[in-house]
Amino acid sequence: GIQVEQSPPDLILQEGANSTLRCNFSDSVNNLQWFHQNPWGQLINLFYIPSGTKQNGRLSATTVATERYSLLYISSSQTTDSGVYFCAVKPGGFKTIFGAGTRLFVKA
Amino acid sequence: DGGITQSPKYLFRKEGQNVTLSCEQNLNHDAMYWYRQDPGQGLRLIYYSQIVNDFQKGDIAEGYSVSREKKESFPLTVTSAQKNPTAFYLCASSLALVGGYEQFFGPGTRLTVL
Numbered sequence: 001g002i003q004v005e006q007s008p009p010d011l012i013l014q015e016g017a018n019s020t021l022r023c024n025f026s027d028s029v030n031n032l033q034w035f036h037q038n039p040w041g042q043l044i045n046l047f048y049i050p051s052g053t054k055q056n057g058r059l060s061a062t063t064v065a066t067e068r069y070s071l072l073y074i075s076s077s078q079t080t081d082s083g084v085y086f087c088a089v090k091p092g093g094f095k096t097i098f099g100a101g102t103r104l105f106v107k108a
Numbered sequence: 109d110g111g112i113t114q115s116p117k118y119l120f121r122k123e124g125q126n127v128t129l130s131c132e133q134n135l136n137h138d139a140m141y142w143y144r145q146d147p148g149q150g151l152r153l154i155y156y157s158q159i160v161n162d163f164q165k166g167d168i169a170e171g172y173s174v175s176r177e178k179k180e181s182f183p184l185t186v187t188s189a190q191k192n193p194t195a196f197y198l199c200a201s202s203l204a205l206v207g208g209y210e211q212f213f214g215p216g217t218r219l220t221v222l
Contacts, residue, residue, distance in 0.1 A: 031208040041145075041196055043213040050208055086150065094158070094205045095166075096141075098150040 002027040002091045006099035013077050013106050021072040021102045023087030031090035032063050034072050037101070038083045046072070046085075077106045111135070112214035114199050119219045121186070121193070129184045129217045131199030137212075139205040140182040144168060145196040145216075154197075157182055158205040186219060194221045 003026040013019055023032075034046040047054050047061040049070065054061055058077075063070040074081055084101040091097070112133045121127045133140065138159050143151040153166030157176040171190025176182050182201075186193045197217045202209040 031210075033210060035213075041198075041216045041218070043198065043200075045210065045212060048210040088151075088211070090208065094139075094156065095153065096211060100150045 002029070002089065002097055004087060004089055004097050004099040006085075006087055006102050008102060009100065010103045011105070013104065015077060015079060015106055015108050017077050017106075018073070018075045019077060019104070021074070021085055021087075021104075023070040023072070023089075023099055025068050025070075025087075025089050025091075025097075027091050028065065028068070029089040029091050031096070032070055033088045033096075034061055034070070035086045035088065036081075036083050037086060043086070074104075077104075079106045079108050082106050112199060112201055112212060114197075114214040114217050116217060117215070119217055121219060121221050123221060124188045126185055126187050127219065129186070129197055129199075129219070131182045131184065131214060132180055133182075133199075133201045133212075133214075134180060135201055135212065136179075137201035137203050138179070139202045139209075140176070141200040141202075141211070142166075142172070142174065142182070142184045143198045143200065145198060151198065154184065156205065193219055195219060 005024045036044045051065045060073045087099045115130045141156045142154040155174045157163040173185045199214040200211045202211045
Protein backbone atom coordinates (compact mmCIF):
# COMPACT_ATOMS: atom_id res chain seq x y z
CA GLY A 1 0.00 0.00 0.00
CA ILE A 2 0.89 3.66 -0.13
CA GLN A 3 3.56 4.90 2.28
CA VAL A 4 3.40 8.36 3.89
CA GLU A 5 6.56 9.73 5.45
CA GLN A 6 6.77 12.96 7.40
CA SER A 7 9.90 14.83 8.33
CA PRO A 8 11.33 15.89 10.62
CA PRO A 9 9.79 13.68 13.33
CA ASP A 10 10.52 16.29 16.00
CA LEU A 11 11.18 20.01 15.80
CA ILE A 12 11.98 22.61 18.46
CA LEU A 13 11.75 26.27 17.51
CA GLN A 14 12.24 29.58 19.20
CA GLU A 15 9.18 31.78 19.02
CA GLY A 16 9.29 33.88 15.87
CA ALA A 17 11.24 31.36 13.80
CA ASN A 18 10.06 29.89 10.49
CA SER A 19 9.86 26.19 9.65
CA THR A 20 9.05 23.76 6.84
CA LEU A 21 7.44 20.38 7.39
CA ARG A 22 7.54 17.78 4.64
CA CYS A 23 5.23 14.94 3.62
CA ASN A 24 6.35 12.38 1.03
CA PHE A 25 3.97 9.80 -0.38
CA SER A 26 4.76 6.80 -2.52
CA ASP A 27 1.82 6.78 -4.96
CA SER A 28 -0.54 9.20 -6.66
CA VAL A 29 -3.32 10.64 -4.49
CA ASN A 30 -6.58 12.46 -5.07
CA ASN A 31 -6.81 13.98 -1.62
CA LEU A 32 -4.21 15.42 0.75
CA GLN A 33 -4.91 17.14 4.04
CA TRP A 34 -2.76 18.77 6.72
CA PHE A 35 -3.97 18.69 10.33
CA HIS A 36 -2.74 20.19 13.57
CA GLN A 37 -3.37 18.13 16.70
CA ASN A 38 -3.38 20.45 19.68
CA PRO A 39 -2.28 19.41 23.20
CA TRP A 40 -5.87 18.43 24.05
CA GLY A 41 -5.98 15.99 21.15
CA GLN A 42 -8.29 17.90 18.83
CA LEU A 43 -7.44 17.50 15.14
CA ILE A 44 -7.81 20.85 13.41
CA ASN A 45 -8.06 21.04 9.63
CA LEU A 46 -5.33 23.25 8.22
CA PHE A 47 -5.42 22.63 4.47
CA TYR A 48 -7.13 20.45 1.93
CA ILE A 49 -4.52 20.56 -0.83
CA PRO A 50 -4.29 17.70 -3.36
CA SER A 51 -2.26 20.04 -5.58
CA GLY A 52 -1.10 23.64 -5.80
CA THR A 53 -0.46 26.25 -3.12
CA LYS A 54 -2.69 27.71 -0.44
CA GLN A 55 -2.15 30.25 2.29
CA ASN A 56 -3.98 30.94 5.53
CA GLY A 57 -2.40 33.63 7.68
CA ARG A 58 1.03 32.55 8.85
CA LEU A 59 0.59 29.08 7.38
CA SER A 60 0.90 28.02 3.79
CA ALA A 61 1.10 24.68 2.00
CA THR A 62 2.29 23.45 -1.35
CA THR A 63 1.63 20.06 -2.91
CA VAL A 64 3.54 18.90 -5.99
CA ALA A 65 1.47 15.87 -6.90
CA THR A 66 3.67 14.82 -9.83
CA GLU A 67 6.67 14.59 -7.50
CA ARG A 68 4.65 13.12 -4.62
CA TYR A 69 5.35 15.54 -1.83
CA SER A 70 3.71 18.31 0.14
CA LEU A 71 5.23 21.06 2.27
CA LEU A 72 3.71 22.96 5.17
CA TYR A 73 5.29 26.32 5.98
CA ILE A 74 4.91 27.97 9.36
CA SER A 75 6.16 31.54 9.57
CA SER A 76 6.73 33.63 12.70
CA SER A 77 5.93 30.65 14.91
CA GLN A 78 4.01 31.13 18.16
CA THR A 79 3.78 28.94 21.26
CA THR A 80 0.21 28.07 20.27
CA ASP A 81 1.60 26.40 17.14
CA SER A 82 2.97 23.60 19.34
CA GLY A 83 1.49 20.17 18.83
CA VAL A 84 1.61 17.44 16.22
CA TYR A 85 1.19 18.08 12.51
CA PHE A 86 -0.23 15.24 10.43
CA CYS A 87 -0.31 14.77 6.72
CA ALA A 88 -3.10 12.48 5.46
CA VAL A 89 -3.54 11.21 1.91
CA LYS A 90 -6.22 9.36 0.02
CA PRO A 91 -4.79 7.35 -2.86
CA GLY A 92 -8.18 6.48 -4.26
CA GLY A 93 -11.10 4.47 -3.01
CA PHE A 94 -12.14 5.07 0.55
CA LYS A 95 -9.15 4.84 2.85
CA THR A 96 -7.21 7.79 4.23
CA ILE A 97 -3.61 7.08 5.24
CA PHE A 98 -2.00 9.18 7.95
CA GLY A 99 1.68 9.87 8.38
CA ALA A 100 3.33 9.44 11.77
CA GLY A 101 3.35 13.20 12.34
CA THR A 102 5.86 15.95 13.13
CA ARG A 103 5.98 16.97 16.79
CA LEU A 104 6.56 20.71 17.07
CA PHE A 105 7.47 22.57 20.25
CA VAL A 106 7.75 26.35 20.12
CA LYS A 107 9.68 27.92 23.00
CA ALA A 108 8.75 31.35 24.35
CA ASP B 109 -22.94 25.64 14.62
CA GLY B 110 -22.10 22.58 12.52
CA GLY B 111 -19.68 19.99 13.71
CA ILE B 112 -18.95 16.62 15.26
CA THR B 113 -19.50 15.88 18.93
CA GLN B 114 -18.13 12.94 20.89
CA SER B 115 -19.03 11.83 24.36
CA PRO B 116 -17.88 11.24 26.93
CA LYS B 117 -14.59 13.12 26.87
CA TYR B 118 -13.02 10.68 29.37
CA LEU B 119 -14.13 7.12 30.05
CA PHE B 120 -12.88 4.59 32.54
CA ARG B 121 -13.71 0.93 32.15
CA LYS B 122 -13.07 -2.14 34.21
CA GLU B 123 -11.66 -5.18 32.47
CA GLY B 124 -14.41 -7.38 31.04
CA GLN B 125 -16.89 -4.55 30.49
CA ASN B 126 -18.26 -3.34 27.19
CA VAL B 127 -18.44 0.44 26.70
CA THR B 128 -20.03 2.55 23.99
CA LEU B 129 -18.56 5.79 22.65
CA SER B 130 -20.93 8.30 21.09
CA CYS B 131 -20.34 10.22 17.86
CA GLU B 132 -22.86 12.66 16.39
CA GLN B 133 -22.53 14.99 13.39
CA ASN B 134 -24.82 17.70 12.02
CA LEU B 135 -22.83 18.34 8.85
CA ASN B 136 -25.18 16.22 6.71
CA HIS B 137 -22.24 13.99 5.80
CA ASP B 138 -22.84 10.50 4.43
CA ALA B 139 -19.50 8.97 5.47
CA MET B 140 -18.32 8.46 9.04
CA TYR B 141 -15.20 6.90 10.52
CA TRP B 142 -13.67 5.72 13.79
CA TYR B 143 -9.94 5.95 14.42
CA ARG B 144 -7.76 4.85 17.30
CA GLN B 145 -4.64 6.76 18.37
CA ASP B 146 -2.06 5.35 20.78
CA PRO B 147 0.41 7.67 22.57
CA GLY B 148 2.96 9.15 20.19
CA GLN B 149 1.44 7.38 17.21
CA GLY B 150 -0.61 8.23 14.16
CA LEU B 151 -4.25 7.28 13.52
CA ARG B 152 -5.47 3.80 12.64
CA LEU B 153 -8.86 3.08 11.08
CA ILE B 154 -11.23 0.89 13.10
CA TYR B 155 -14.52 1.05 11.16
CA TYR B 156 -16.08 3.22 8.49
CA SER B 157 -19.56 3.75 7.13
CA GLN B 158 -20.52 4.98 3.67
CA ILE B 159 -24.22 5.39 4.35
CA VAL B 160 -26.97 4.52 6.82
CA ASN B 161 -27.21 0.80 7.64
CA ASP B 162 -23.86 0.10 6.01
CA PHE B 163 -20.44 -0.18 7.64
CA GLN B 164 -17.16 -1.94 6.97
CA LYS B 165 -14.16 -3.07 8.99
CA GLY B 166 -11.00 -1.03 8.87
CA ASP B 167 -7.48 -2.14 9.74
CA ILE B 168 -7.99 -2.90 13.44
CA ALA B 169 -11.68 -3.89 13.86
CA GLU B 170 -11.15 -6.88 16.15
CA GLY B 171 -12.79 -6.30 19.54
CA TYR B 172 -14.93 -3.38 18.29
CA SER B 173 -18.44 -3.08 16.90
CA VAL B 174 -20.47 -0.23 15.38
CA SER B 175 -23.95 0.61 14.15
CA ARG B 176 -25.27 3.22 11.76
CA GLU B 177 -29.03 3.48 12.24
CA LYS B 178 -29.16 7.23 11.64
CA LYS B 179 -27.18 9.43 9.29
CA GLU B 180 -26.10 11.65 12.17
CA SER B 181 -24.90 8.94 14.55
CA PHE B 182 -22.13 6.33 14.48
CA PRO B 183 -21.55 4.84 17.95
CA LEU B 184 -18.56 2.60 18.65
CA THR B 185 -18.68 -0.24 21.19
CA VAL B 186 -15.42 -1.42 22.68
CA THR B 187 -16.03 -4.99 23.74
CA SER B 188 -14.28 -7.13 26.33
CA ALA B 189 -12.64 -8.97 23.42
CA GLN B 190 -10.45 -5.95 22.71
CA LYS B 191 -7.14 -6.91 24.32
CA ASN B 192 -5.68 -3.43 24.83
CA PRO B 193 -8.44 -0.83 24.62
CA THR B 194 -6.73 2.04 26.45
CA ALA B 195 -6.31 4.70 23.77
CA PHE B 196 -7.64 7.95 22.33
CA TYR B 197 -10.62 7.43 20.01
CA LEU B 198 -11.47 9.89 17.25
CA CYS B 199 -14.60 10.04 15.14
CA ALA B 200 -14.60 11.74 11.74
CA SER B 201 -16.96 12.42 8.86
CA SER B 202 -16.81 13.49 5.23
CA LEU B 203 -19.36 14.37 2.58
CA ALA B 204 -18.84 11.02 0.86
CA LEU B 205 -16.62 7.97 1.26
CA VAL B 206 -15.08 7.85 -2.19
CA GLY B 207 -13.51 10.83 -3.85
CA GLY B 208 -11.57 13.90 -2.80
CA TYR B 209 -13.61 15.03 0.19
CA GLU B 210 -12.22 16.66 3.28
CA GLN B 211 -12.47 14.79 6.59
CA PHE B 212 -13.47 16.57 9.77
CA PHE B 213 -12.84 15.28 13.29
CA GLY B 214 -14.58 15.34 16.63
CA PRO B 215 -12.75 16.23 19.87
CA GLY B 216 -12.11 12.60 20.84
CA THR B 217 -12.72 10.26 23.78
CA ARG B 218 -9.91 9.05 26.04
CA LEU B 219 -10.63 5.50 27.21
CA THR B 220 -8.71 4.02 30.12
CA VAL B 221 -9.09 0.43 31.27
CA LEU B 222 -8.52 0.02 34.99
